Amino acid sequence: MAAEVAPKLTRKDFVADQEVRWCPGCGDYSILANVQRVMPELGVPRENIVFISGIGCSSRFPYYMDTYGFHTIHGRAPAFATGAKAANPNLSVWVVTGDGDGLSIGGNHLLHTIRRNLDIQILLFNNQVYGLTKGQYSPTSALGMRSKSSPQGSIDHPVDPISYALGCGATFVARTIDVDAKHMQQVLKRAHDHKGTSFIEILQNCPVFNDGIWEDVEDRKTRAKNTLVLEHGEPLVFGSEGERKGILMQDGRPQVIDLADDDDPKERGVVIHDEKLETPSYASALATLTRPDFPLPVGVIREVEKTCYEELLEDQIKEAVDQKGAGDLHALLHSGDTWTVS
Amino acid sequence: MAAEVAPKLTRKDFVADQEVRWCPGCGDYSILANVQRVMPELGVPRENIVFISGIGCSSRFPYYMDTYGFHTIHGRAPAFATGAKAANPNLSVWVVTGDGDGLSIGGNHLLHTIRRNLDIQILLFNNQVYGLTKGQYSPTSALGMRSKSSPQGSIDHPVDPISYALGCGATFVARTIDVDAKHMQQVLKRAHDHKGTSFIEILQNCPVFNDGIWEDVEDRKTRAKNTLVLEHGEPLVFGSEGERKGILMQDGRPQVIDLADDDDPKERGVVIHDEKLETPSYASALATLTRPDFPLPVGVIREVEKTCYEELLEDQIKEAVDQKGAGDLHALLHSGDTWTVS
Amino acid sequence: MSSKTSEPQGPTSGDSDGKTDLKPTTEIDDVAIRFAGDSGDGMQLTGTKFTDETAMAGNDLSTFPDFPAEIRAPAGTMAGVSGFQIHFSSHDIHTPADRVDLLIAFNPAALRANLEDVRSQGMVVINSDAFTQKALTRAGYEEDPREELKTRYALVEIPLTRLNREALQGLSLSQREADRCKNFFALGLLCWLYCRPTEATERWLAGKFKGDVLQANLTTLRAGFAFGETTELFPVHYTIPSAKIEAGTYRNITGNSALAWGILAAGKQLSMPVFLGAYPITPASDVLHEVSRHHEFGIKTFQAEDEMAAVSSTIGAAFAGQLGVTISSGPGFILKQEALGLAVMVELPLVAINVQRAGPATGSPTKTEQGDLLAVLFGRHSQSPVPVLAASTPGDCFHIVLEAFHIATKYMTPVVVLSDGYLANSAEPWKIPDVDSLPRSTVNFAGRETMGADTEFEPYRRDPATLARPWAIPGTPGLEHRIGGLTKEDISGNVVYTAENHQRMVDLRAAKVARIAEDIPPLEVEGPDSGELLVIGWGGTRGAITAAVESAREDGLSVSQAYIRHLNPFPSNLKEVLTSFKHVLCPELNEGQLAMLLRSRFLVDVQSFSKVAGQPFKVQEIRERIDSFLTEKS
Amino acid sequence: MSSKTSEPQGPTSGDSDGKTDLKPTTEIDDVAIRFAGDSGDGMQLTGTKFTDETAMAGNDLSTFPDFPAEIRAPAGTMAGVSGFQIHFSSHDIHTPADRVDLLIAFNPAALRANLEDVRSQGMVVINSDAFTQKALTRAGYEEDPREELKTRYALVEIPLTRLNREALQGLSLSQREADRCKNFFALGLLCWLYCRPTEATERWLAGKFKGDVLQANLTTLRAGFAFGETTELFPVHYTIPSAKIEAGTYRNITGNSALAWGILAAGKQLSMPVFLGAYPITPASDVLHEVSRHHEFGIKTFQAEDEMAAVSSTIGAAFAGQLGVTISSGPGFILKQEALGLAVMVELPLVAINVQRAGPATGSPTKTEQGDLLAVLFGRHSQSPVPVLAASTPGDCFHIVLEAFHIATKYMTPVVVLSDGYLANSAEPWKIPDVDSLPRSTVNFAGRETMGADTEFEPYRRDPATLARPWAIPGTPGLEHRIGGLTKEDISGNVVYTAENHQRMVDLRAAKVARIAEDIPPLEVEGPDSGELLVIGWGGTRGAITAAVESAREDGLSVSQAYIRHLNPFPSNLKEVLTSFKHVLCPELNEGQLAMLLRSRFLVDVQSFSKVAGQPFKVQEIRERIDSFLTEKS
Numbered sequence A, B: 001m002a003a004e005v006a007p008k009l010t011r012k013d014f015v016a017d018q019e020v021r022w023c024p025g026c027g028d029y030s031i032l033a034n035v036q037r038v039m040p041e042l043g044v045p046r047e048n049i050v051f052i053s054g055i056g057c058s059s060r061f062p063y064y065m066d067t068y069g070f071h072t073i074h075g076r077a078p079a080f081a082t083g084a085k086a087a088n089p090n091l092s093v094w095v096v097t098g099d100g101d102g103l104s105i106g107g108n109h110l111l112h113t114i115r116r117n118l119d120i121q122i123l124l125f126n127n128q129v130y131g132l133t134k135g136q137y138s139p140t141s142a143l144g145m146r147s148k149s150s151p152q153g154s155i156d157h158p159v160d161p162i163s164y165a166l167g168c169g170a171t172f173v174a175r176t177i178d179v180d181a182k183h184m185q186q187v188l189k190r191a192h193d194h195k196g197t198s199f200i201e202i203l204q205n206c207p208v209f210n211d212g213i214w215e216d217v218e219d220r221k222t223r224a225k226n227t228l229v230l231e232h233g234e235p236l237v238f239g240s241e242g243e244r245k246g247i248l249m250q251d252g253r254p255q256v257i258d259l260a261d262d263d264d265p266k267e268r269g270v271v272i273h274d275e276k277l278e279t280p281s282y283a284s285a286l287a288t289l290t291r292p293d294f295p296l297p298v299g300v301i302r303e304v305e306k307t308c309y310e311e312l313l314e315d316q317i318k319e320a321v322d323q324k325g326a327g328d329l330h331a332l333l334h335s336g337d338t339w340t341v342s
Numbered sequence C, D: 001m002s003s004k005t006s007e008p009q010g011p012t013s014g015d016s017d018g019k020t021d022l023k024p025t026t027e028i029d030d031v032a033i034r035f036a037g038d039s040g041d042g043m044q045l046t047g048t049k050f051t052d053e054t055a056m057a058g059n060d061l062s063t064f065p066d067f068p069a070e071i072r073a074p075a076g077t078m079a080g081v082s083g084f085q086i087h088f089s090s091h092d093i094h095t096p097a098d099r100v101d102l103l104i105a106f107n108p109a110a111l112r113a114n115l116e117d118v119r120s121q122g123m124v125v126i127n128s129d130a131f132t133q134k135a136l137t138r139a140g141y142e143e144d145p146r147e148e149l150k151t152r153y154a155l156v157e158i159p160l161t162r163l164n165r166e167a168l169q170g171l172s173l174s175q176r177e178a179d180r181c182k183n184f185f186a187l188g189l190l191c192w193l194y195c196r197p198t199e200a201t202e203r204w205l206a207g208k209f210k211g212d213v214l215q216a217n218l219t220t221l222r223a224g225f226a227f228g229e230t231t232e233l234f235p236v237h238y239t240i241p242s243a244k245i246e247a248g249t250y251r252n253i254t255g256n257s258a259l260a261w262g263i264l265a266a267g268k269q270l271s272m273p274v275f276l277g278a279y280p281i282t283p284a285s286d287v288l289h290e291v292s293r294h295h296e297f298g299i300k301t302f303q304a305e306d307e308m309a310a311v312s313s314t315i316g317a318a319f320a321g322q323l324g325v326t327i328s329s330g331p332g333f334i335l336k337q338e339a340l341g342l343a344v345m346v347e348l349p350l351v352a353i354n355v356q357r358a359g360p361a362t363g364s365p366t367k368t369e370q371g372d373l374l375a376v377l378f379g380r381h382s383q384s385p386v387p388v389l390a391a392s393t394p395g396d397c398f399h400i401v402l403e404a405f406h407i408a409t410k411y412m413t414p415v416v417v418l419s420d421g422y423l424a425n426s427a428e429p430w431k432i433p434d435v436d437s438l439p440r441s442t443v444n445f446a447g448r449e450t451m452g453a454d455t456e457f458e459p460y461r462r463d464p465a466t467l468a469r470p471w472a473i474p475g476t477p478g479l480e481h482r483i484g485g486l487t488k489e490d491i492s493g494n495v496v497y498t499a500e501n502h503q504r505m506v507d508l509r510a511a512k513v514a515r516i517a518e519d520i521p522p523l524e525v526e527g528p529d530s531g532e533l534l535v536i537g538w539g540g541t542r543g544a545i546t547a548a549v550e551s552a553r554e555d556g557l558s559v560s561q562a563y564i565r566h567l568n569p570f571p572s573n574l575k576e577v578l579t580s581f582k583h584v585l586c587p588e589l590n591e592g593q594l595a596m597l598l599r600s601r602f603l604v605d606v607q608s609f610s611k612v613a614g615q616p617f618k619v620q621e622i623r624e625r626i627d628s629f630l631t632e633k634s
C-alpha cells in the first residue's frame, strides 16, 4: 500500500501541461475533469499513480494527467497495466480505454485481466463509435447504425460491456455517465477502494461522429426517468416525485411497477440492490435491462471479493524463499550432476 | 441451404485416411467418434461440411474428418470460419478449438464470432490444460493447479466457458462430456439445427497432463449424482432413484432439495428448465453451479433466436442491387465529375 | 513560372451569365497554392473542390493534403492546422510542388505552420479578422508578424470572416453556421484569381445541401468570386492554359479511391465474388469506406474485430472460393504476418494491401513513409516468400490491385500491395480506363471431373507451368481434403516432418514466387539506357524523382531514371539496367530498404538517399542530391 | 574412430561392488550412438541419463534430441518415433555427429526412421521382441528387413522386452509397468558397452522414485549391465579416455536451461528484480518452466494469455522499473513485433528471446531453423532498429542473456536474443562460470535530485555517451511524465509531428543502436587471418562449421572461420575480416539471410550455403561445400 504522506493535493496538481486535443464538446473533457477532481481525494501520492491507455481518442487521456502515464498500442493497455502492477503492487494503476480499443481489438486482454483480478481500475469510455479513425461503428454500436464503414447499417449484434465483464468473472462492475460529475466521482472512488479489478463503463458522447446516443440519460430533464441509480441495500427505484417506479423480479424476469410516492418499495416487492451476491445472475439481469422498457442501471452493479493476482505472485516468491532460501546463483549452477576436471 | 440429395452416408464416410495421432486414452478419440457418427444424420452433403480449427491437440481434429478441413493458426479459427461462412452460407461450418486455443489466445475472436451469430458450430474441448505444448495450466484450470508453468500452483482465477459465452451474447450454449456418446450426439444435432452460433463446451480428459479432472462426471457410477441433465420444459432434477434431488431458485440463489421418488418436482418448486428465456440471467445462474454443492449442468443451457450475420450480409447486397442496380464498373469509374480531352 | 499578361476578356467561368471580366489576366503555366486553416475550417473540402474545378479547366495537377492525427485538434494551435496543397499546370507535372506560389491562411497558426513553404515573394493571403492578439499568442507568435512579412511576401489581408458574414446577411443562419461557410468565400475568390469555373462546386453543393445552407454556400462562393473582381487588392488574375494531355475522359482520383475501385473491378474482371476483411486504421480506412458503399457489386465487406481476424476471415473466404482482400497500414499489417505465413503454407490466393504511414510504433499516422518494404518481404518467421507490388501514382493504385489478383489466382499465393499515406490522399487527373480493355482472367477451380474415378485428390499436385496447386473449394463433391500450417508433404499435402520433404517444399515455394518474373514486364528506363547516373525508386516517390531527373537532364546532366513496380520478384532485366550506369542513386522515404535489396542481390554500389521525416520528397532535394552526387563522383 | 583393444580390466563402473570385467575392452576415441523408439518409450530420458554418465566419465560430448510434434504420436508408426543422439569423445568435439556408430532401435519404426544415419558396418541393436509382423507392417516394412540388414550392418538382436520382464519377475508390478522400464535395461547395457558408470543414474532414480518402481528400474538397469557382461553378442566393450578439457567444474547444459539460468543470473548481476512474461510455445516453453521453478530468485513469472500480452506486460514491468524479458518462438515472436516497435519508440530496456523453429507457418515445431534473422531485424513496420545477438552453443545461451540485459539497460533499448530448436534441446558439457567473475552492472534510475529544483523533467534528454534516455520509474516523486507511441519530440518527449523532429528522432534511434558497436569485441577469426576462404556463420551452426573447417585445414586447405554473435550492430572490424579473404562462404539454415546482410553492407560476394530441412548441418555437408567451392573457384 502506498504511504499516505503526500501533502494535500488539488485538482490542478493533476493537470498536465499539454494542450488537450479533443474536439469541442467531446464527453472526454468532462471525464477528464472528474478524474482530476477525484485524484487528490484518494490519498495516493501523485508519483504512485499511473495511467495506461491503448489507442483512440479516449486513449489520449494519460497525456493530460500530470501523473505517470503510458499511451501504448491498440487494445493491449490491460496487459501493459498487468505488467506494471505485478512489477510494483504499490502503484495505483488506471487503465483508460474505449469501446473499440477495449472491446474490439482488446477484448481478450480485458477478459484475462479481469479474471486475474489485479487491483487496478479499468475505465472504458463508451461512445459506441471509433472516434479517432473518424467514425466507424464499434462493437457496442447498435444494430443498424449507419457509419462510414456501415453505410447500409451495422449488421453486428453489439456486445454489452457490463454483461461481458460479468461473463469474464469481474469482481467490480459499475457504470456512470460523462456529464454526471457527482456520480462519476463516487463511482471512481468506489473503484479505487475495491481490491481487485474494477471495471467501469463510462457513457461518453462523441458529438462529431455519434452525437446524442446517450442523450436520454445525459440530459438532466430525462435522466431520472431513464436511469436506475443503484445503491447497495436500497430498493431498485427510479423516476422522480409523482412518477416513481420500482423493479421486481418474477422468475428471473424483471418487471417495472408504478409506485405511489408514499409506497414502501420493499413492501411492494421491489428488489433490494445487493452488490455482494456470489452468483452473478442478478447482476447479469441488471445488465440486460434495456430502454425504453427499463431504465439504465448506473452505479456499482457488483462488488465481490477474490484474491488479487499481484499478491499471490508476491506470495509465491515468499513461499519459495521460505522453502528454499533466497536464490543462490552459485548453488543453482552447481545443482544436479557436476564433475571436476583438474 | 444445402440441397439434400446426397446418398445416405455412414460414419465411415467421415473417417479420413490419416493416422490419428492423439495419445492412447485421450478423450479426443471419443469426441471424434461421436462427431463422425452424427455427421451422416445431419442431411448435409459431405462436400458442404467444413471443419476449421486452431492449434492444439484438439485442433488436429480436422485432419481426421473426411470432409473439407482447415487447421489454421493458434486462436483464430473462429475468424477463419467467419470468412468461410460469410463467403458461402451454404457450408456447414464447424469450429474445433481447445480451452487454450479458444479461451487464451483466441478469446477475442470467440467473443466477436459469438455476438455476430453466424450460423456455425463451435466445439470447445475443455481439458483444463495446454496439451500440445506439454502441460501448462490454461485459462480454465483451477486456481492452485500445479503444472509445468505453475509449479507452485496457478494463481489465475479460471474463466468459465459457459459464462463467458453467455456474456458474449451467445444464442446457443450447451455442455457435454467426451465419454457420453448419446448425450453428445444429441447436443451436436441440436447445435446443428440451431440457426446462429452454437457454442458447445465438451469436457475432455487429457490422461497425460491432467488426468481425471472430469472423473466425477465421466464415470458412469457417479455421473447421475454429479450432473444435471437439462431438457427444455423439464424440471431441474438429478440423482438416481432413491436419491433424487431438485434445484430451486430463491431470490436468484440456487438451492438443492431432496426429492422423494414419488414427489412431483414441479409441486416442490423445482425450477422448470427454459432454454428460451430472453434474459440470460437464468442461464448464467445455471452456468455458475459448482460441485460439490451442485451438480454440473449438461445439455442445452440456452437457445434463443437472433439474426445471423451472413444472412444480413447477403441482404445488404440484395438491397444495394435493388436500389442501385447491379454494380456497373463503367458507371462507377465515370461517376462524379469527369472531363474529356480530345 | 512563365507568364504573359493580356487585357480583360470575356467570362472564364463556364456560366454564360454574361459576367464580363473587368481586370487583366496574366497567362502563367504553373501554379501551386495551399489552403491552410484549423481542422474544423474545411480545408480538405475546399482543396478538393478547387481541385475538381482545376481538373475541369484542363490542367494537369497534383495535390497533397496534410492534416493532424487528431480529429479536431485544438482550434488555433499549430497542432490543429490542416493543409491542402494543389499544383496545377499547363504542362505535365509529377508532384504537388516543393513550394507554393500562394498560401491562404485562415488564422495565425495556419500562417506560422505553412509560411516556410511559400516561395520568396509569393502571395500570402490571410484572414485578417483572425489576427487577434489572443490568436497570435495561441499560435505561438510573440509579436504580430504581418509587418515583417511584407518584406518577404506579397501579403494580402482580407477580412474574411466579416465579408462572409456580410454576404450571408438576410439568410436565417446563426452566426456560427454562417462562419462555417467562409471557406466557400475563399474558394470563390481563388476561383476568380485563377479563372476557374465554379460550376462543379455549385453542382456538388446542390446535391449535398438544401435550403438555407445550400443558399448560404452558393451565395458566399459567388460573393468571393465577385470580391476578387472588384477589390483593389488583386490587380490581375491568372489563366493557366489547359495542358496537352492524351485524349480521353478524365477524373480526379486519390490513391485510396483507386484501391477501392480496383477491388471492385477485380470482382468484375475475374468474374468472382470478392470478400474484403479489414479493421479500420489511418490512412487505409477510406478504402473500406468506399468499398462498403458499393455492395451492389456483390462484394462482401467485413469489419473485423482486429487485424488478425481481418486477415484470417479473408483467408477463410479464399478457402471457400472467393477473391479475398485485406487492407491495413503498417501497425496493423504486421499483426497479419502470422496468418499471411499460413496463407503461404496453404498456398491460397489473397491480396493484402498495406497503405504505409510514418512510424515506428503509432508514429505519425497521417504522415507518409515507405518504411515497410523489408517488413512485408521478411517480417514473417522462417522462409515465407510472397510477391510484392508497389503503386507509384494515385491512379496506379487501381491497376495494381487488378494485377495483384491476377498473380494471386494464377500462382495460388498471397500477394502484398504497397501504397502509402501520400498516394492515399493525393489526387491526380486520371484517364479513366476503358472497361473492356482491362485485363480479364478466369479462375479454374479444381473439379472431380478432371480426375480419374478412383484417384485420391492431391491438393499439392502442382501445375508444372506455374507451380500453382489446385484450388479445390468446399462444396465440390469428391475433393474433400484438409490443409493447414504444419509442413505439407509434396503432392499429397499430408503432414510430414522429413528433412527432404521440408527442403523440397521450401524450394518449391521459392521457385513459384521466382517464376512470377516471367509475367513481369522488363524494367523501363526513362532517359538514355546507359550513362553516368541512374536514379531508381519505387512507390509514391516516382513523381518527385521524375521531376528531378527531368530537370537535371534538361540541364544537360547524364541522368536517367527507373522505377520498380515489382519488388518481388524483380523484373528480370534489373541487373542489366543497374550495370549500364556508372552510378546508381536510390531515393527512399526510409533508411535505404530497396537500396539494401539491390546491393545484396546484384553487388552494385547503389547509394541510398534517405529521408524519413513523414513528408514526401521535394523535387529540389532530389535534384540537389543528384547534383552533389555527380560532383562528388567526378 | 581409432581404436586399441586391451585385456579385461577392473570395474569401470564407479561402484566398488567388486564386479570384475570379464571381457576385453577396446579403447576408441570417438563414438556416436542413437537411442530410438516410440514417443512413449522414454528415449529422451534414456539419452539424457546416458549423457550424464558420459559427462561424468570425462568425455567431451554433444547431443541431439529429435522428436515428433505430437505428444504421443501413434505407437509403432514412423511419425511417432523419438530419437536421441549423443556424440562423445576423448577430444574436443563440436557437433552431435553426422552418422552414428550404434543405433539402438526399440521397434521396427524406429529402425526404419533412423537406419540411414548409421555408418556403414555400424552396429544396429534391436529389440527383437518388437519385430512382429504387425509391427513391421505398421512401420511400413513390406518384408522383414533383418536378413538384408546383416549385409550392411553389425546387427545385434536382443529380446529386450522378455529380458526386462524376466529381470523384474518377483516384483509386484503389472506387465505394463514392467515394460515401461525396459529403456533402463537398454541403458544398463550401453553403459556396459561403453564402460560408463551408472552411479549418477542410480542416484537420480533414488531421488525420483520409491518402492517397487525404484527397485524395478535399478534392477533392470543392473540386469542390462550384467547382460552385456555375460552375453555372447558383444565380444568386446569400449573405453573412451577422458578428454583433455580445461580445468574446472562442469555440468551438462541445454540451451533452454542456460537461457533460464541466464535470466535468473541477470537479476543477481544487475541487482534488480526480473519479470518474465511469456506464452508457451515449442521449443521455448521449457525456459518458462525452468524459471517458474525458481521464484526464490525473486523473479516474477507471468504466463500471459497470448504473445501480445506477454510482451506488453513485460514492457509494462520495464516501465515500472524491472528487468523485463519475454520469450517465444517464431510464430509467437512475430506477434510481438508491434509492441516491440513501441518499446523502440519509448526506449525502454527489455530482452526478447526467440528460440527459432522450422517454418513457415506452424511448420515443424520440434525441428530447428535459423529462419528469423531478417524478421527480428526488419519485421516491425517503419524504421525500428533493435540490437540482435545470437547464441552459438548451449552454454553460450547463459552468457548471452546477461550481455543482452547489459546492453538493454545501458542503452535503454529492447534487445533481441536468438536461439534455435537445436541449441534449445542439445546438451554439452559446460564449464560452470565462477559467479564472482560474471559481469555486474548497476542501473541508475533517474531521480529528482539530479535536476534543478524548478526544471521540468525531460524524458528524452539523452546521455551524450550512450544516447540513452533516462529511466524514470513510477513511484519517483517529481518525475511524473508521459510516454507513448506517437512521434516524440526530442528532449521533451512531447507529441509533435514536424518533419525535422521526425527525421532527428529516426536518426537518433539509429545512431544509438549503431553506437553499441563500441561495446562489442572485434570479430575473431579461427585459423589464419587471411587466405583463400572464410566460412562465416552465426548461431547454432557454429559447431558444425568449426568441425568442417578444422577438418579442411587439417587436410591442408586454406580455410578460416568466423562466427558473428552480434548481428546488429556488427562488430566494427567485420569489413576488414571479410575483405582479407578471397572468398567468403556463409552456411545458414535459411535461404541466405546473413549472407544478404553482408553482401548489401559490404558489397562482398559472400556466397550463401543454404539448408532449410528442419535439421542441423552435417559436418560433412559443409566440408563438401568447402571442397567443391575451392575447386570451382580455383
Ligand SMILES: Cc1ncc(C[n+]2csc(CCOP(=O)(O)OP(=O)(O)O)c2C)c(N)n1
Binding pocket: A055, A056, A057, A058, A059, A074, A097, A098, A099, A100, A101, A102, A125, A127, A129, A130, A131, A132, A133, A138, C279, C280, C281, C282, C307, C331, C332, C335
Ligand atoms: C493495430 C492497430 N489497428 C488499428 C488502429 C487504428 N485505430 C486507432 S484508434 C481505433 C479505434 C478507437 O476506438 P475507441 O477505442 O472506441 O476510441 P475512441 O476514439 O472512440 O475514443 C482504431 C481502429 C491502430 N492504431 N492500431
Ligand SMILES: Cc1ncc(C[n+]2csc(CCOP(=O)(O)OP(=O)(O)O)c2C)c(N)n1
Binding pocket: B055, B056, B057, B058, B059, B074, B097, B098, B099, B100, B101, B102, B125, B127, B129, B130, B131, B132, B133, B138, D279, D280, D281, D282, D307, D331, D332, D335, D362
Ligand atoms: C502463436 C502461437 N503461440 C503459441 C503456440 C503454441 N501452442 C500450440 S497449442 C497451444 C495450447 C493448446 O491448448 P488447448 O487449446 O487447450 O489444446 P489442447 O492441446 O489442450 O487440446 C499453444 C500454447 C502456437 N502454436 N502459436
Ligand code: SF4
Binding pocket: A021, A022, A023, A025, A026, A027, A028, A057, A058, A127, A131, A132, A205, A206, A207, A208, A209, C071, C072
Ligand atoms: S472524435 Fe468524438 S470521441 Fe474523438 S475527440 Fe472528437 S468528439 Fe471526442
Ligand code: SF4
Binding pocket: B021, B022, B023, B025, B026, B027, B028, B057, B058, B127, B131, B132, B205, B206, B207, B208, B209, D071, D072
Ligand atoms: S496430450 Fe492430452 S489432450 Fe493431447 S493428445 Fe495427449 S491426452 Fe490428448
Ligand SMILES: [Mg+2]
Binding pocket: A056, A098, A099, A100, A125, A126, A127, A128, A129, A130, A131, A138
Ligand atoms: Mg469509441
Ligand SMILES: [Mg+2]
Binding pocket: B056, B098, B099, B100, B125, B126, B127, B128, B129, B130, B131, B138
Ligand atoms: Mg486444452
